[in-house]
Amino acid sequence: MRTIALAVAIVLVCAVSAEDANAKLKKCCSKLTKDDQECVTRFCDFDSISQTNVLNYLSTCTERGDTVGHMWDCASSRKDHSECCKAKGVEGSCLEYCTAHDGVPTNYLNYLTCLENFNEIRDCFKEEIEKH
Template identity: 45%
Template sequence: MLIVLPFIAECSRKGNTVSHVWDCLSSRHDHTECCKRQRVLPRCLPYCKADGAVPTNLRKYGICVGQFHKYRVCFQEYLKNNPSIRGDQ
C-alpha cells in the first residue's frame, strides 16, 4: 500500500489526475455502506463516498492509504451488478 503514496503525491500536483483515476475506479458511486461493512476507518469514509471530490490532503488522510484494499473490495462488489462509469459491463 505504501506504493500508492508517491503516486498520490506526484499526481496531485498535476491537477485532476487523482480524481480522474478515482472516478474510474469507483464509478463515482457512493460505496459508504459497503465500506462500513468492510470496517473502513471513519476518517477514511470520504474515499468511499466517491460521488464527490476525492480527498487529496495526505496530512489529514495519509492513514487512509492502508484502507485501499477495502475500497477495492467495495468497488469490485459494485461492478458485479452495475456498469462501470464508462458504461461497460
C-alpha cells in the same frame, strides 16, 4: 435440441462479452486523453494500485493536473460505497474516501491515517464496477 444449443450459445456470448472490473476501469481511463498518460497507464488498474504503492501514485500524479481526480471518478464510479466500506471495517474519517459521489477528497493528510484501509476501499470500488 435446438433450444439447448441456443441457450448454450446465449450463455457463451454473455460470458465472453461481460467485462470484469479491471476492463471496465481501463475503458473509463481510456477516455482520459487530456490527463497524464504515464499515470493513467501505470496506475489505472485495480491490480496495480494498493496500500503499498498508493503514496507513490499520489506523489507521482497529484501534481499532474486533474489526473488523480479523473482516475478516482473512474475507479469509484462516483457512488457512495459507505455500506461496503463499513462492512469491511473502514471507519471514522476514512469513510470520506468511501463516499465518492462528491469526487476525490482533498484532505490529503487523511491519506496517511487511512492508508491501512486503502485496499478495502479499493475493493469496494472494484466490487461495484464488477456488478454494473
